Amino acid sequence: QQQVKQSPQSLIVQKGGISIINCAYENTAFDYFPWYQQFPGKGPALLIAIRPDVSEKKEGRFTISFNKSAKQFSLHIMDSQPGDSATYFCAAQSGGAQKLVFGQGTRLTINP
Amino acid sequence: GAGVSQSPSNKVTEKGKDVELRCDPISGHTALYWYRQSLGQGLEFLIYFQGNSAPDKSGLPSDRFSAERTGGSVSTLTIQRTQQEDSAVYLCASSLRIQGKETQYFGPGTRLLVL
Numbered sequence: 001q002q003q004v005k006q007s008p009q010s011l012i013v014q015k016g017g018i019s020i021i022n023c024a025y026e027n028t029a030f031d032y033f034p035w036y037q038q039f040p041g042k043g044p045a046l047l048i049a050i051r052p053d054v055s056e057k058k059e060g061r062f063t064i065s066f067n068k069s070a071k072q073f074s075l076h077i078m079d080s081q082p083g084d085s086a087t088y089f090c091a092a093q094s095g096g097a098q099k100l101v102f103g104q105g106t107r108l109t110i111n112p
Numbered sequence: 113g114a115g116v117s118q119s120p121s122n123k124v125t126e127k128g129k130d131v132e133l134r135c136d137p138i139s140g141h142t143a144l145y146w147y148r149q150s151l152g153q154g155l156e157f158l159i160y161f162q163g164n165s166a167p168d169k170s171g172l173p174s175d176r177f178s179a180e181r182t183g184g185s186v187s188t189l190t191i192q193r194t195q196q197e198d199s200a201v202y203l204c205a206s207s208l209r210i211q212g213k214e215t216q217y218f219g220p221g222t223r224l225l226v227l
Contacts, residue, residue, distance in 0.1 A: 104153075
């Protein structure tokens with residue numbers, strides 16, 4: 001019940017296209033859903049995050065869509081650029097447990 | 113700016129040796145995490161320190177792994193009698209919870225290779 005399932009494992013998108021990464025969870029106590037971006041040789045860094053009281057959050061080209069009833073959330077990268085090529089992790093956290101639970105990661109490649 | 117730092121950045125050791133990995137968190141951050149990331153894999157939670165509370169050790173894979181956090185700041189992850197399957201990147205993160213939201217700031221990791 002503590003798992004967060006992420007898909008796809010890898011994704012190739014053409015420059016200018018839309019990249020979509022999906023995550024699903026079971027624990028309804030989760031109340032904070034961040035996405036992390038990791039470049040090779042670096043640690044993950046917070047990209048964008050959402051709380052379940054809203055269905056969408058947009059920051060520049062990055063948007064999180066959240067479906068509370070389906071217990072799913074997704075990251076959309078609009079106008080994908082080669083510089084977006086990285087591994088993306090979704091995560092979830094419940095107020096009581098504090099510990100972030102990470103998805104398995106998606107390796108995104110944007111072809112020029 | 114002072115982010116999370118880890119040392120060494122790379123460590124090569126022989127099977128059976130002990131290793132110590134160090135993490136210097138961001139000053140003032142009360143929480144500190146250790147994760148393991150195998151090549152091309154996700155983040156495997158190892159251990160979590162929060163203030164003066166007892167650490168959450170639920171992710172440690174065996175009793176060869178231990179960690180301590182001295183004075184609520186620097187942390188050391190120790191792996192005893194290393195095995196080849198311990199080869200991975202060990203990531204440390206620190207965080208500060210504000211209004212129920214927690215952002216974890218990761219260090220660059222220590223790349224451990226056990227020969």
